[in-house]
Amino acid sequence: MGTVIRNPYTGERLATIAEYRADQVADEIAALTAEPPSPRDRAAVLSVAAGMVRRRRTEFSDLITAESGVCRKETLREVDRAAGNLEVAAAEAERLTGEAIPLSGAVGKLAVTIAEPAGVVGAITPFNRPLNQVVVKLAPALAAGNRVILKPSEKTPLTALLFVRLLEEAGLPDGTVAVVTGEPETVGGAIAASPLVDMVTFTGGPRAGRAVALAAAGKPVLLELGGNDPLVVFADADPATAAALAVDGAFATAGQSCRGVKRVLAQAGIADELVARIVERAKTKRFGDPGDPETDVGPVISEEAAARVTRRVEDAVGKGAKLLHGGGRQGTLVEPTVLDDVPADAELVVEETFGPVAPVIRFDDPDEAIALANSTGYGLQAGVLTHDVDLFLRVARQLRVGTVNLADGPHFDSPHIPFGGVKGSGIGREGIRFAMRAMTVTKTLTMPYRFGAAGKG
Template identity: 65%
Template sequence: MFVDGVLKAAGDLRPVHDRWTGAVLGSVALDSAADVDHAVRSVAGRRRTLPAEQRSRILGRCAELLRERSDEFAARSTAESGVCRRETTREVARACANLEVAAAEAVRLRGETIPVPGAARLAVTVPEPVGVVAAITPFNRPLNQVVVKLAPAIAAGCAVVLKPSERTPLTALAFAELLLAAGLPAELLAVVTGDPRTVGPALAGHPLVDMVTFTGSVPAGRAVAAAAAGRKLLLELGGNDPLIVLDDADLDRAATLAADGAFATSGQSCRGIKRVIVTEAVADEFVPRLVAAAAAKRCGDPHDPATDLGPLIDEAAAAGVLDRVHAAVAAGADLLLGGTRKEALVPPTVLDRVPADAVLVREETFGPVAPVIRVRDADEAVAVANSTAYGLQAGVLTGDSDLFWRIAARLRVGAVNLGEGPQYDSPHIPFGGVKASGYGREGMRYAIHEMSVTKTMTVPYGG
């Protein structure tokens, strides 16, 4: 485990393999509940925070160091996750942008003064760090998922214990070392690794943890929330995000957005397109365009810069995706492209006329599938979009701005993007969902506030 700025010797180790070649990339500790307790206590004693200007400098310097080592971090992330190199290169750039925005926001934290009506007193509020943050991250973006939790925690002045995915821990450990190289005091950060069934509950339920921020599946998130009962929570639990293509949409752009959103990260993205909802009036023109855009995607060796899709995280995940595809076909869907796998590699898969209640589209399917659901009109599109348990993000393609605002008001999601897919993101805007998609908001400024608490002081004033 990574405590006090160094890796501690461990009795039990877990190897980490290259997702494409199978080569052993390294080994990490299988930490016990006692190890987690030690890690939390190592950071919990540091209650006085660094000055905001110092926190800002650390985050800014970390962005500089990460940019200098972009190729190294992209290659490591590709190796342990299987995400293709062109995407992990973009992931490093996104991580740098998140760090820079967090650095800027660290010095913008402000309280307020409030003259108390009817009393000769003045209230003064100040933001303070929530305390010890437990950050639990998934496998699909080994660098940026870590950055979007650690950067706002540091900007808010919190100490952090990070638990990266047991499948992709090496990038997280390397980033922890980078933070220390940028000037973060070692006693403000620890990293624990190992079996999530052991480490997760021990971390989320630790009595010295003040807040838990988690990204992962709904079942895992509910287990974390139960373990963290009584603590502040920030949960990002996935999505079943729709792209809604209406009668007047630019169909070439729609096909490009649909293919990019459905197949990025081999479909293993919470904000990726999981459903393509298209009105009947344009579906016959749109679907061939989508098939062509999907067929142009190259899948294979994720280390090859020309590759668009690498393997899924493991063979079990790939098999599960194909099971849902075949079930949708059995229910009446037309399989137009793909629908096969070789070990963990699933090529781009396109289906048309998918029933809206098929498991493929009712649940979050974490794989490179673009299922087309045909609807009569905008009203039915909204009804279908809202018909699942999830509510993360949505994209709407129309030239009718009045119609867009009416649709946006009715969609039960955390964000609606006009002229973009649900995959649109920026470090400057809030990110998070409703319903089963989670609780709270990420995005640098918003996550910093989530990781802060307000202290109020009142003093005599006037009178």
């Protein structure tokens, strides 16, 4: 018995993958027996893998588009991001250091800390960005010297399977990474609860994240559980720039990005012009066949997901929001949608809505903007547009999020900075260097400055 993987746009059957039982997952974990390579060897494997990903860019892009429905323009960028993350991890593999601490309270003593691999890392990844979401977990785990048991999304596992084969071709030792596929409750639960797994890194929804954390109780966890990210536009911002960031951030990956623009908060003095520009720009977005290189917005992952998006749009309109563009759907394809005057208590903006929707909420003053931005259970990232640095710093200090971007949207990212949130958005930080630290344990050695003095009275 297996799971059939289908193209979410055409319904075409792509493959049938295995559904692992809990005992089979345990066997795969037990087989992860490789000794950690040296930092130089880890760096070499990751560097070679980065080059291979770049050379096979079209192959990976085609597969991501086929199994996720994300349009080709974006999957090509995803492949480039994944290769870049591998290159950063390769460099960081040789920079993972400890520190020396002179012990002032113990004469003649020195402490040295060493960052050792956590051991076996359980990595559970979501359906959106099926290559890069895998890379941002495997690359730091391997750079830090760990072994990995990987469970990709049951909706988009094919890219992960291809990538792990590529790692093996790049020289990754046998017994370093295993991939297990199947139902989240069975496979993810077996990974999180396994006594042979030393830490768990998970990206997905809050409900699944809580289940993983419960199953992994007593182990370190790194949880990225989504966001409801605002783009806060003050009256002194440039409306053309704001509209571009709003539309690109809301419609990228068909709106299925945890750091995408989920809410546009517009101050009264700019709101009318901004909304008009957002609608104008939204009308230029081509939606349809994700395999067409001219398409900007492809389908969402399933008909169930598409129906949820349109239901929330209809609910917001019923509560007083103005539907200015879009709102329709055909199967898994949701039309890029713009709404104005969205009530702050509409489900569309209270919950994380994974779909190509740009909902505008108007505000009068900074205090109201801060209250609106903080009003959901999430706290991942935010973008703030203003030329007033004092205002930005005031707002940034009061926003309950992991990252605040000035002059950019919440969707800005870089492999060199920490990524993660507060409240319901999760625990811990990703970003290559920061994830590597989370995937190590600190061992402390204490010793005399002069070894010959040890044991002498």
